[in-house]
Amino acid sequence: MNLESLFNPRSIAVVGASTRETLNINVFFPALVNAKFQGRLYPVNHNADEVFGYPAYPSVRDIPGPVDYVIIAIPRDHVMSVLKDCIFKKVPVAHIFTAGFDETHTPEGKKLNKELGELIAGRIRVIGPNCVGIYCPASRMAFLPQQTTRAGNIGFISQSGGHSSLFIETATSQGLYFSKAVSVGNALDLGTNDFLEYMGDDPDTQIIGVYVEGMTDGQGRRFFELVGKTSQEKPVMLMKAGRGEAGRRAAASHTGSMAGSYALWESMAKQTNAVMVNDYTEMADFIWAYKCVSHLSGLRAAVVCGGGGNSVWCGDTLSSLGLILPPLSRQTQKQILELTDIVGTFAPNPIDPNFSMFDPEVHYRVLEILDAQENIDLLINVGVFDFMYHTIITSGFATREAFVQEQVQRLAEIRKRVKKPFICVSFHVSENADMTEILNQVRQEARNLGVPCYSSMERMTHAVCRLYTYLQRRSDKQINRQ
Amino acid sequence: MNLESLFNPRSIAVVGASTRETLNINVFFPALVNAKFQGRLYPVNHNADEVFGYPAYPSVRDIPGPVDYVIIAIPRDHVMSVLKDCIFKKVPVAHIFTAGFDETHTPEGKKLNKELGELIAGRIRVIGPNCVGIYCPASRMAFLPQQTTRAGNIGFISQSGGHSSLFIETATSQGLYFSKAVSVGNALDLGTNDFLEYMGDDPDTQIIGVYVEGMTDGQGRRFFELVGKTSQEKPVMLMKAGRGEAGRRAAASHTGSMAGSYALWESMAKQTNAVMVNDYTEMADFIWAYKCVSHLSGLRAAVVCGGGGNSVWCGDTLSSLGLILPPLSRQTQKQILELTDIVGTFAPNPIDPNFSMFDPEVHYRVLEILDAQENIDLLINVGVFDFMYHTIITSGFATREAFVQEQVQRLAEIRKRVKKPFICVSFHVSENADMTEILNQVRQEARNLGVPCYSSMERMTHAVCRLYTYLQRRSDKQINRQ
Numbered sequence: 025m026n027l028e029s030l031f032n033p034r035s036i037a038v039v040g041a042s043t044r045e046t047l048n049i050n051v052f053f054p055a056l057v058n059a060k061f062q063g064r065l066y067p068v069n070h071n072a073d074e075v076f077g078y079p080a081y082p083s084v085r086d087i088p089g090p091v092d093y094v095i096i097a098i099p100r101d102h103v104m105s106v107l108k109d110c111i112f113k114k115v116p117v118a119h120i121f122t123a124g125f126d127e128t129h130t131p132e133g134k135k136l137n138k139e140l141g142e143l144i145a146g147r148i149r150v151i152g153p154n155c156v157g158i159y160c161p162a163s164r165m166a167f168l169p170q171q172t173t174r175a176g177n178i179g180f181i182s183q184s185g186g187h188s189s190l191f192i193e194t195a196t197s198q199g200l201y202f203s204k205a206v207s208v209g210n211a212l213d214l215g216t217n218d219f220l221e222y223m224g225d226d227p228d229t230q231i232i233g234v235y236v237e238g239m240t241d242g243q244g245r246r247f248f249e250l251v252g253k254t255s256q257e258k259p260v261m262l263m264k265a266g267r268g269e270a271g272r273r274a275a276a277s278h279t280g281s282m283a284g285s286y287a288l289w290e291s292m293a294k295q296t297n298a299v300m301v302n303d304y305t306e307m308a309d310f311i312w313a314y315k316c317v318s319h320l321s322g323l324r325a326a327v328v329c330g331g332g333g334n335s336v337w338c339g340d341t342l343s344s345l346g347l348i349l350p351p352l353s354r355q356t357q358k359q360i361l362e363l364t365d366i367v368g369t370f371a372p373n374p375i376d377p378n379f380s381m382f383d384p385e386v387h388y389r390v391l392e393i394l395d396a397q398e399n400i401d402l403l404i405n406v407g408v409f410d411f412m413y414h415t416i417i418t419s420g421f422a423t424r425e426a427f428v429q430e431q432v433q434r435l436a437e438i439r440k441r442v443k444k445p446f447i448c449v450s451f452h453v454s455e456n457a458d459m460t461e462i463l464n465q466v467r468q469e470a471r472n473l474g475v476p477c478y479s480s481m482e483r484m485t486h487a488v489c490r491l492y493t494y495l496q497r498r499s500d501k502q503i504n505r506q
Numbered sequence: 507m508n509l510e511s512l513f514n515p516r517s518i519a520v521v522g523a524s525t526r527e528t529l530n531i532n533v534f535f536p537a538l539v540n541a542k543f544q545g546r547l548y549p550v551n552h553n554a555d556e557v558f559g560y561p562a563y564p565s566v567r568d569i570p571g572p573v574d575y576v577i578i579a580i581p582r583d584h585v586m587s588v589l590k591d592c593i594f595k596k597v598p599v600a601h602i603f604t605a606g607f608d609e610t611h612t613p614e615g616k617k618l619n620k621e622l623g624e625l626i627a628g629r630i631r632v633i634g635p636n637c638v639g640i641y642c643p644a645s646r647m648a649f650l651p652q653q654t655t656r657a658g659n660i661g662f663i664s665q666s667g668g669h670s671s672l673f674i675e676t677a678t679s680q681g682l683y684f685s686k687a688v689s690v691g692n693a694l695d696l697g698t699n700d701f702l703e704y705m706g707d708d709p710d711t712q713i714i715g716v717y718v719e720g721m722t723d724g725q726g727r728r729f730f731e732l733v734g735k736t737s738q739e740k741p742v743m744l745m746k747a748g749r750g751e752a753g754r755r756a757a758a759s760h761t762g763s764m765a766g767s768y769a770l771w772e773s774m775a776k777q778t779n780a781v782m783v784n785d786y787t788e789m790a791d792f793i794w795a796y797k798c799v800s801h802l803s804g805l806r807a808a809v810v811c812g813g814g815g816n817s818v819w820c821g822d823t824l825s826s827l828g829l830i831l832p833p834l835s836r837q838t839q840k841q842i843l844e845l846t847d848i849v850g851t852f853a854p855n856p857i858d859p860n861f862s863m864f865d866p867e868v869h870y871r872v873l874e875i876l877d878a879q880e881n882i883d884l885l886i887n888v889g890v891f892d893f894m895y896h897t898i899i900t901s902g903f904a905t906r907e908a909f910v911q912e913q914v915q916r917l918a919e920i921r922k923r924v925k926k927p928f929i930c931v932s933f934h935v936s937e938n939a940d941m942t943e944i945l946n947q948v949r950q951e952a953r954n955l956g957v958p959c960y961s962s963m964e965r966m967t968h969a970v971c972r973l974y975t976y977l978q979r980r981s982d983k984q985i986n987r988q
Contacts, residue, residue: 170896184815186893190935193892197936237818270809270831270856271822277852278814303819305935327752332760333666336719337785340753349752370759374752410675411668414652453672453787454679455950457943464937 027214027222030117030149031160031204033092034063037084037115039106040097041067041075050097050121051169052157053078059166059173064089084109091115095157100124103153104139111147117214120153121185126210127154127280141212154279155209156185159192161202162228168192176201178311179229181219183208183237183279187263191233191304198308199468203228210279217246224254231258231314233307237265238281244292252296256501259314259494261307262298264289297497299490309487312476317445320492322401324348326394327374328387329406335376338406338481342374345485349373350399363389374406384434388441395442402445402488405438406481407431409452413459424462432469439475448477449484509696509704512599512631513642513686515574516545519566521588522579522603523549523557532579532603533651534639535560541648541655546571566591573597577639582606585635586621593629599696602635603667608692609636609762623694636761637691638667641674643684644710650674658683660793661711663701665690665719665761669745673715673786680790681950685710692761699728706736713740713796715789719747720763726774734778738983741796741976743789744780746771779979781972791969794958799927802974804883806830808876809856810869811888817858820888820963824856827967831855832881845871856888866916870923877924884927884970887920888963889913891934895941906944914951921957930959931966 041053053067057076067075070082081087084094084106094115096106103122110118125137144150151157156167162175168189178200182188188207195202203226206219216236223229232254239247251260265275266283275283293300301307325347329338343349350373352360357371364380371377375394380386394403416422422430431450439446450466452459463479470477478484523535535549539558549557552564563569566576566588576597578588585604592600607619626632633639638649644657650671660682664670670689677684685708688701698718705711714736721729733742747757748765757765775782783789807829811820825831832855834842839853846862853859857876862868876885898904904912913932921928932948934941945961952959960966 168893168896170900182815184813184818186813187815187819189893190815190890193896193936197938235815265818265822267822268825268827269821270825271818271820273831273833273854274814274818274821274852274856274858277854278818278858302823303935331666331668332756333664333669333672333717336666336747336753336756336760337669338753339751339756340747340749341784343750343752345750349755351755370756372755372759374756376756376760408672411650411671414650414675418652453785454675455946456679457939457946460942461939464939468937 027218030093031158031165032163035066035089035091036061036063036093036095036165037066037068037081037087037091038095038097039068039084041069041080043069043072043075052095052097052121052167055166055169055171056164058169059161059164059171061164063092066091084113084115087113092117094118095121097121100136104136104143107140107143107148111143115148117149117151119151119155119157121156122152123154123209125153125212127278129277129280137210137212144213150213151206152209153212154185155207156188157207159188159202159205172196172201174201175203175228177228177230178202179223179226179232180205180234181208181216181223181232182206182235183211183216183281184235185209187235187304191235191307194304195308195311198312199472200308200311215243217243217250220247220250220254220260224250224258229258231261231311233261233263235263235265237275237279238283244284248292248296251293251298255297255494256498259310260298261301261310262293263301263303263307267302297494297501299494301490305483306486309478309483310490312471313447313487313491314494316471316474316476317447317491320401320445320488320495322348323489323492324350324399324401325404326352326397326400327404327406328390328394329374329376329408330378330381331408331411332370332376334406334408335370335374339374341481342404342485345482346489347485352397356393356397359393360390384437387434388437391438391442391446395444400444402447403442404447404449404484405435406449407451409450409459409463410454410456413452413456417462428462428465428469431466432473435470435475435477436473439473446475447484447488448475449479449481450477451479451481509700512575513640513647514645517548517571517573518543518545518575518577518647519548519550519563519569519573520577520579521550521566523551523562525551525554525557534577534579534603534649537648537651537653538646540651541643541646541653543646545574548573566595566597569595574599576600577603579603582618586618586625589622589625589630593625597630599631599633601633601637601639603638604634605636607635607694609760611759611762619692619694626695632695633688634691635694636667637689638670639689641670641684641687654678654683656683657685657710659710659712660684661705661708661714662687662716663690663698663705663714664688664717665693665698665763666717667691669717669786673717673789676786677790677793680794681954682790682793697725699725699732702729702732702736702742706732706740711740713743713793715743715745717745717747719757719761720765726766730774730778730780733775733780737779737976738980741792742780743783743792744775745783745785745789749784779976779983781976783972787965788968791960791965792972794953795929795969795973796976798953798956798958799929799973802883802927802970802977804830805971805974806832806881806883807886808834808879808882809886809888810872810876811856811858811890812860812863813890813893814852814858816888816890817852817856821856823963824886824967827964828971829967834879838875838879841875842872866919869916870919873920873924873928877926882926884929885924886929886931886966887917888931889933891932891941891945892936892938895934895938899944910944910947910951913948914955917952917957917959918955921955928957929966929970930957931961931963932959933961933963
């Protein structure tokens with residue numbers, strides 16, 4: 025089938041649409057209402073005349089016009105009969121939210137699953153069961169009422185509905201938006217590979233995230249063929265369940281998946297240039313690095329960090345996680361020390377300009393000097409803001425707004441003045457939600473100005489190392505093809 | 507000398523006390539004023555008649571009464587002459603904030619250092635140079651105006667003044683308080699070993715953190731002798747510079763330290779039962795685990811986590827970082843599934859009670875069942891609150907206060923009902939400072955009720971594994987001694 029139409033239905037029916045918002049995840053109807061879905065919406069509920077102001081129908085058969093997409097969110101034992109209604113009504117695709125099939129490992133669950141498969145074959149396409157279906161902001165399809173309809177170019181495919189909701193929330197909170205996200209659950213019919221193939225060709229999708237619990241052998245082979253092809257154009261980020269014993273066991277219970285050998289998945293990821301991540305924060309971290317840095321010649325970083333102990337900590341963390349911090353020449357160190365002229369300053373890399381950081385011009389000049397070094401591939405600025413919070417904000421030296429603007433302005437100015445990739449870490453370690461809010465704002469504004477800005481040294485380092493590996497492997501493949 | 511008197515001076519003079527708060531770290535005088543230091547305070551400033559309302563003196567010699575402690579915060583070239591004044595005045599101990607000595611690796615710096623050493627020998631004890639000195643809330647000594655005077659039982663010794671300020675801020679933000687903290691800087695005279703020996707015997711200090719950049723061989727040997735002795739009674743947490751190449755280089759510039767082989771330090775830490783950490787968050791994390799859990803028989807955990815994908819993620823993270831999640835027996839799983847009775851629930855460990863978590867009684871019963879398992883050493887509750895934020899807070903199902911109270915009450919109730927160690931992770935991953943504030947509050951209240959509560963699965967796992975290793979090694983040594 026042409027999946028394009030699946031993301032652009034003219035009408036949607038929700039079977040099991042509740043008349044009120046509930047505490048569980050079945051809020052499909054209000055989510056579509058909130059998103060201002062542009063086509064027709066039909067709630068199906070045989071106990072109600074209307075749902076959220078829309079006339080309700082007792083069954084799919086009773087809906088007057090054609091229906092392009094049906095969401096099924098009713099108890100397991102009624103799913104078959106609703107599907108029969110859908111087939112009668114010539115609905116092309118149904119999304120089954122309901123769980124309780126193969127993943128239960130029970131005889132009833134397996135039996136129902138088999139019957140379901142036999143019923144749909146050649147008659148209707150199915151997403152699920154046991155999943156939350158589609159999020160497509162451009163066509164105003166959402167599955168939670170809080171989801172934004174602002175569209176972007178991230179694609180996401182998930183074997184878990186919870187992870188679909190979690191990654192969408194994580195990414196949008198950082199200002200990253202989606203072309204299409206789909207949760208496939210047990211994947212009785214349409215699965216990860218179908219959507220990966222589609223998104224690989226989709227011009228609206230520039231980067232793809234995938235969460236996989238497990239696949240059968242044939243599916244796995246096809247999956248990596250698709251990854252290998254897609255990743256030459258668009259990165260495919262892969263979060264794979266089964267890194268640990270308990271994760272493998274939970275995956276089997278969750279979607280009935282056999283997670284398989286994680287080492288084998290890692291090795292396949294390496295061959296096909298999939299970007300392996302451990303969680304959604306790392307996925308968002310990689311996306312920002314990829315969006316802002318198009319070329320990275322190596323991992324040799326020059327790092328500016330404020331404070332002696334902090335610089336040592338920073339040097340330890342960055343160099344033990346994979347970045348290379350080449351020592352600067354005596355001449356370069358001298359150039360920097362002449363600028364700062366403060367006792368306590370040092371510049372072996374990391375560079376600690378100490379309190380001369382209070383002068384933005386010194387800060388810019390230090391980075392310009394580093395930008396001119398031949399043995400450096402990228403520039404990193406690390407700010408630890410715990411101490412600064414009291415020194416600047418609570419003591420009244422600057423308002424919060426002025427502080428945010430000053431920080432963002434500095435990063436934007438450095439971005440303008442230097443040629444090499446420029447990456448930033450702005451963080452605090454104490455439990456201070458006020459500072460969290462201030463720094464969330466700094467990071468968000470900086471990223472939108474093209475400076476990837478992270479909340480920990482570890483997160484930044486992992487993102488940069490993953491980006492370098494991805495770009496390097498992609499360019500090696502391109503050379504090999506020539 | 508008896509270091510006890512050093513932490514309890516009857517009078518303090520600050521040489522270089524500025525008449526106003528500045529943007530640098532020289533705020534010793536206002537810090538002591540803010541802390542309401544109970545003894546006499548003498549600002550020394552030859553350009554001012556008074557400082558923050560206190561009469562100022564042109565030099566230490568001009569102070570009328572005896573002076574127990576002098577803080578020297580003036581340019582390098584004047585330090586010798588002030589020290590001579592101190593010696594003339596029979597001041598027992600001076601803290602030199604000023605930097606620019608051995609750590610500069612310059613001929614002038616080294617020369618001054620040597621002269622300083624010759625001058626003080628047998629005449630006056632010195633903390634520093636290049637450090638921020640003492641924080642002792644019980645005697646109302648602080649070095650930053652924002653530092654609390656609430657006292658606790660953590661001791662801290664740091665070769666970096668910045669790290670001293672950072673760890674104090676991190677710990678107090680979490681409700682952890684100090685007996686004594688001291689930054690030793692270049693340690694020309696009093697050093698890490700002197701303070702470690704003192705804190706080992708100090709009845710007010712129950713746990714000790716140490717930040718070390720480097721030590722000479724003799725010092726290193728003595729250090730580990732002290733660690734070995736102390737750690738039989740009190741944990742000694744060690745953050746050691748030099749994990750990475752760039753950290754080693756920065757340490758040499760910062761305090762002139764040779765960081766030495768990190769592997770050797772790790773091996774010595776293992777032999778002497780020091781608790782190695784990578785940063786201050788990990789130090790605070792360990793303290794909470796140690797405070798709340800006195801006995802841990804092993805690392806076999808039963809884990810409750812909400813959501814299918816989250817449970818897989820949780821199983822992967824915890825089991826790949828060192829915890830063991832034994833599979834539960836069929837009988838136990840059946841007991842749990844009978845309680846929850848919701849499709850989608852699973853219980854192989856991690857247990858996902860799914861939406862039945864909304865019923866606190868189900869939550870308690872699940873944990874009571876797990877508490878009764880013989881093959882389980884500890885119970886862990888993991889809550890990922892991103893989705894809940896919208897479902898509960900912004901949709902108006904509960905106020906923030908009610909949400910915090912409900913969460914804390916649950917954790918406290920579980921703590922009461924179970925016998926095994928009970929640890930918690932309550933976190934969110936999206937950038938949402940409002941949620942950060944809510945969860946900071948949950949974690950802080952829970953910890954104060956005896957439930958260590960962490961902001962990431964990684965942090966929790968590292969803390970629990972470190973605690974088990976520490977307790978295990980301590981008990982092995984106790985057995986060997988018998």
